[in-house]
Amino acid sequence: MATVAGNALGAKRRPVTIAPALAVAAFASIGAGAIHAAAIGVHSEHRQAVIVFTAVAAIQIGWGVLALLYPGRTAALIGAGLNAVFFAGWVLAKTSGISFVNGLEVAEKIQLADFVAAGFAAAAVLGAIAAAYNGHRPTSLAQSALVVSALVTALVAVPAMVSAGTHVHAAGHDHSALVVHAHGAGGAGHVHTASAVAPKPYDPTKPIDLGGVPGVTLQEQARAENLIAITLARLPQFSDPKVAEADGYHSIGDAITGDEHYINVNYFDDGRILDPDHPESLVYEPDGKGGKKLAAAMFMLAPNQTLADVPDIGGKLTQWHIHNNLCFTPSGQVAGLTSTGGSCPDGLSKGSQAPMIHVWIEPHQCGPFAALEGVGAGQIKEGETRLCDTAHSH
Numbered sequence: 001m002a003t004v005a006g007n008a009l010g011a012k013r014r015p016v017t018i019a020p021a022l023a024v025a026a027f028a029s030i031g032a033g034a035i036h037a038a039a040i041g042v043h044s045e046h047r048q049a050v051i052v053f054t055a056v057a058a059i060q061i062g063w064g065v066l067a068l069l070y071p072g073r074t075a076a077l078i079g080a081g082l083n084a085v086f087f088a089g090w091v092l093a094k095t096s097g098i099s100f101v102n103g104l105e106v107a108e109k110i111q112l113a114d115f116v117a118a119g120f121a122a123a124a125v126l127g128a129i130a131a132a133y134n135g136h137r138p139t140s141l142a143q144s145a146l147v148v149s150a151l152v153t154a155l156v157a158v159p160a161m162v163s164a165g166t167h168v169h170a171a172g173h174d175h176s177a178l179v180v181h182a183h184g185a186g187g188a189g190h191v192h193t194a195s196a197v198a199p200k201p202y203d204p205t206k207p208i209d210l211g212g213v214p215g216v217t218l219q220e221q222a223r224a225e226n227l228i229a230i231t232l233a234r235l236p237q238f239s240d241p242k243v244a245e246a247d248g249y250h251s252i253g254d255a256i257t258g259d260e261h262y263i264n265v266n267y268f269d270d271g272r273i274l275d276p277d278h279p280e281s282l283v284y285e286p287d288g289k290g291g292k293k294l295a296a297a298m299f300m301l302a303p304n305q306t307l308a309d310v311p312d313i314g315g316k317l318t319q320w321h322i323h324n325n326l327c328f329t330p331s332g333q334v335a336g337l338t339s340t341g342g343s344c345p346d347g348l349s350k351g352s353q354a355p356m357i358h359v360w361i362e363p364h365q366c367g368p369f370a371a372l373e374g375v376g377a378g379q380i381k382e383g384e385t386r387l388c389d390t391a392h393s394h
Contacts, residue, residue, distance in 0.1 A: 018071040021134065025079055025127030026067040027152075032086070032120035033060030035113055048102040056086055060121075073132050080128035087121040090114060106366065106388035199391035202368045204232055204361055210368075213391055216315045224314030227274060228368050231297055231359045234276035239294045244282055252351075253333040259372060260284045260292065263332065268352060269302045274313075276359075283358065296360040303354045307381045310355045318369045319387035320355040321378035327351075367392040 037057035040050055059082055067075045089098065094114070098104040199212030208225045210216075238244045241251075241262065249262040262282040272278050281298035301309060310320040327336045327344035328351045335348050344350055356378075357369060364370045367389025371378055380386055 018068065019076075019131040019134065021127045022067055022071050022076055022131035023127075025076070025083075025124040025131065026064040028064075028120040028123040028127060029060045029067070029079060029083055030064035032083070032117045032124065033057045033062075033064065035117040035120070036060065039113060049104050052101055052104070056089075060086065060124075064124075067128075071131075076128040076132035080125050080132065083121040083124040083128070087118055087125060090118040090121070102365075106386060106390075109385050202360075202363060202389075202392040204228075204363065210314070210317055210392055213316055213389075216317055220312070220315035220317065224317045224369070227313060228359060231276045232361050235279065235282075235297050235359075235361055236294065237277075238279075238282050241284060241292050249282060250332060252328070253335075255286045257372070258285065259295065260286055261298065265332070268300065268354070269304075273301060273311075274299050280354075281356070283360075285362070293362070295362040296358045296364075298356050298358050300352065300354045300356040303352050305354055307355050310357075313357070314369070316387075317367075317389065317392075318357060319371065319380060319384065320357045321371045321380050322353050322355055323351065323378045324353045325379070366390065 033056070036053050040053045040057070063075075063079050063082060067079055092098055093104050093107065094110055095107055097107045200209045202208075202210075208228050210221050210224050210228075238247070238249075241249075244262055244264075247264065248266050249264045252261050252263060254261055260283070262284065264278075264280060267278050267280045270278065276297055279297040280300035282294065283296040283298055284292035285295045286292050307320060307322060324342075325338045326334050327338060327348040329335050329348060332351075334351070336345070338344055338350065358371060360368050360370060366387070370388065371380075371386065
């Protein structure tokens, strides 16, 4: 086995050998860790996410360094296991979100930084496994080969690290927005740039302020705030489920999800939309003791309308969705999901697939217009990212 050259003065040092596959795995893990470290700052408003990114970065970089210094089968297996867990976490975050980590609870579209980090993690897993189950056969690696491996990792990781620093969240807001304003006569046209005013959490008991989201016009903000205001004022007439039932509402039997929907089919095609005196659906939160708290209205368009017909209420603040995979009994109870072919079992039928939007009169972790999560999340317009307005969460 050949040795790696000594220091610049030519003094000899203890021979160092490492399996090429393990070297690749180590550098890949270091690259992934560096990208996660770069993403810490942009998630600073979510303490749990910061903790997760910090821990992952430290573990990936730490293992990569240790694997280079102390190569062996045990080190390879540990690295494979750790990076496999991190890769699985990435898949979960991109498909359904990680519900127990604040800031990662909503699935987001794949971006350059997380794609490269996941690729590095996958390479680390494959390289470590190859090293562990190939008898960890060390090969003579010239110092130049190690340098090249490090440079390739850096060339791929650095752009991803830059991208991680400008990561955009699902809510559509980034952390580099600036507000530009000019002085009047006394300022001689002098222009200032200042950090945007921080968005305020949505609190139904306080004045409504949905500002602070780039790309939302004042008109869109006003429309969204007005819809919330009138819903807050009028919807409480249905606080008692018995009052709602007397008005023609009935439960669809989904209380097990934590949010129980009541619908009134008489309002599905009555020519009124976004009317809190005649909401198509009401959302209650069961308290587990037999009681139910009114939490939101779910407004629906007519049954023959699609997502192409939805009105623009609040731009990036609002998002409509449909439910095209729910099966109902003849009495209007949700009884399951459609098959892969999109059909319901005998005796069941699809419910209304009209576009709908929630307006919450209770604080919600994804803001006042949040859709539901999990199986009950529904489907959004193709090409859109599911909205979670963490800028106005509570």
